[in-house]
Amino acid sequence: MIAPFGSSTAVNRTVPPLIKDAVLFDLSLKPYRSGALSNGAPVYYISDGTEDVAMIELVFDAGNFYENRNLVASATNQLLKNGTKGKTAYEINEHFEYYGAYLSRSCHSETATVTLHCLSKHLDALLPVIREIVTESVFPERELEIFKQNSIQRLLVNLKKSDFVASRLIDEYLYGAEHPYGRMSSVEAIRDLTREDLVQFYRNFYASASCRIFAAGKLPPDFENILEMHFGDLHLHENIPSAAFRVEPASKRKHRLVNDPNGVQSSIRVARPFFNKHHADFKKAFILNSVLGGYFGSRLMGNIREEKGYTYGIHSYIQNHVHDCAWVITTEVGKDVCDATLDEVYKEMKILREEPIDAEELLLVKNYMMGLNLGDLDGPFQVIGRWKNLILNGLDETYFNDSINTIKQVTAPELQEIANRYLVPDAFFELVVT
């Protein structure tokens, strides 16, 4: 069937072109510029880029670690832009959308953010309204009621999905139902939210806040002055006491439940507690994770998708939490191959414990990870994102450089040692939701 080559000068396709090993690349994190507003709030930014676009993100210590009732942090964050003293929700939305800007909010465990993406030329028109949102938001009762009604409806749909249910439950097993990492939303918790909860949370964590500002893109030359003008006089650098929570994992390791009796697939989660980025083994574990299930060429993907066809995808990852983390394997598989998949997952762990990774696979993973870093750090938005992740985790460029060096230098016996330390079935919770 092979079509004949046209000429005698045909290229030899059996010999791969020479490559420059990506491990040889000199990879460094482009520096940010930093400053502080007169109120003390730190600012980190990179002014660069080919398009006339900008991103400004305000990161508040206002995640669900700080709430004393479930969902207050995320509801406050979501409804920040649903009415201020001077503007209705509609007027605020219309203002941002008129300038083609996107104002997104997101609430995490430790932090909650307000993020603006816009054409650089519109910054002057948009920043005053961001100021208004973080100083004069009023949380109208009616807006909260609509939010509650629609959140309940969305949750009811999600609860029909096995993957949604599995992802929530595995976190509860890992951290306990009271821990911010394991706490779940529920219809009751949404119903119980009151305007007073939100107003008080807003007062304590936004109007008087601990805030860090990140920005990137084509920024105006006097960017720091512009920020100072809009935000310099606000209470953005207050001392917010950080809350501490005890991790209380489930006592039972293996869980199975039926969410939809007519389901044709099962959602599998296999996860163990793990350390955060400050632990000495984290960087090597991160590489071992790639080998296990962290990329398309991983062992789990190769075995369970590409060899057996049990799933459309199987992945493993280490969570990006500031405090405790977990090492998680996740997949959706045909109902009938559920046990077979679990057997193969543990088998792959066993192989990593018992056999060193061969030289070619290790070089491949290293090159792949280096190439990924090189591509990920392409452009100011990605670079500031990486910095943000370091800074919010209490890390600096040393961590980045050490991570790169670990990719370059790690050996097969070192990774095998990590596998023996952590990829131990007894340490894992196992959950199957059908």
Added chain:
Amino acid sequence: MIHFEKFVLDNGLRVIFHEDKSTPMAAVNVLYDVGARDEDPERTGFAHLFEHLMFGGSVHIPSYDEPLQMAGGENNAYTTNDLTDYHLQLPAENIETALWLESDRMLSLAFDENSLEVQRKVVVEEFKEHYINKPYGDVWHKIRELAYKKHPYRWMTIGKEPGHIEHASLQDVRDFFFKHYTPANAILTIAGNLELEQVKKVTRKWFGDIPGGTRYLRNLPQEPPQTEPAFLEVRADVPLDALYKVWHVSSRLDRRYYVMDLITEILGNGASSRLYERLVKEEQLFSNIQCSHFGSLDAGLLYIDGKLVKGVSVQQGEAALLAELDKIKSEPVGEAELQKVKNRTESLMAFEDISLTNRANSLGMYELLGDAGLMNRELEHYQAVTAVQILEESRAIFTEDNCSTLHYLGKN
């Protein structure tokens, strides 16, 4: 303004090059002019299954992924009703690895029985994951069947049913490959930190000797104008009642496309859009509602869909929606509102163009439409849309006879 150069190899392969010296990377995009619309109605889902098989080894290279990962690259692919696209990025120094891999699988696949068997299973699991094992998962299958009677847009890219995929044979795979996966039917876009002369040289080196093949001339049954309303009611185990309405709209190359695109922005995109403000916020009939369109190359569908607030009947929601559509059909859109949706479009385009991969993808896509240079004229087309055009096009689109309606209702 995205700069690019275009050249055509002797075998008919169209090549677009976009230089960007600010990145250490190169992006490669190979677009094949074949999608689910080119399938036999009895063997749907094949173009997409085939996309999976493109990773199962080519004539000289047993594995596609490994050498690419070794070169520090990563890749993905997608299939739509219109086309199939393969894209990758890697350090620019290693560009030849990308071209070696892409050219070998354009030359010929390995046609491995085992790969076919495994990928059939993988795709069936993909089918289950996205279209069966989730509430409302089958809704777009039903809508396509309701709205299209002749055009192959009446089935989804994943296929009508898993059975069609399970029966694909190796002979089907071979036939499909030699019909569609040839230089004459492909567009290669290369972007990144490279020079034109170098790109010409390595492109000729790896792709120049692949037989050109025959240009596939598409002759699809076009959808006749709809002459009466279509309606379907579905009862399923879902927690909320939902309403879906679709209307036939123009093809991608028709100038009315830009008018239609802005109509969807005015109605249903963003928290200040008309449908959201009126039906979710003011009247609280829907918990969410959106308006968009398929973006297909042949005449497509504009759709509005939303979930009803518990206690609100689908008829009540639908009546309020139609009343809102009457407004856009009777009063010209105001200047500020029109400017808003144009500004949003401008901004969206600027953000899309940040990514090198997106730029390569868009150039290839516009070349498929006839000219990569169209990419740089898109904004003008949007800026030129007038309030009168919005009014006229709304009147033309939103008629009862042009509409298909699906009520997707819970069992209780």
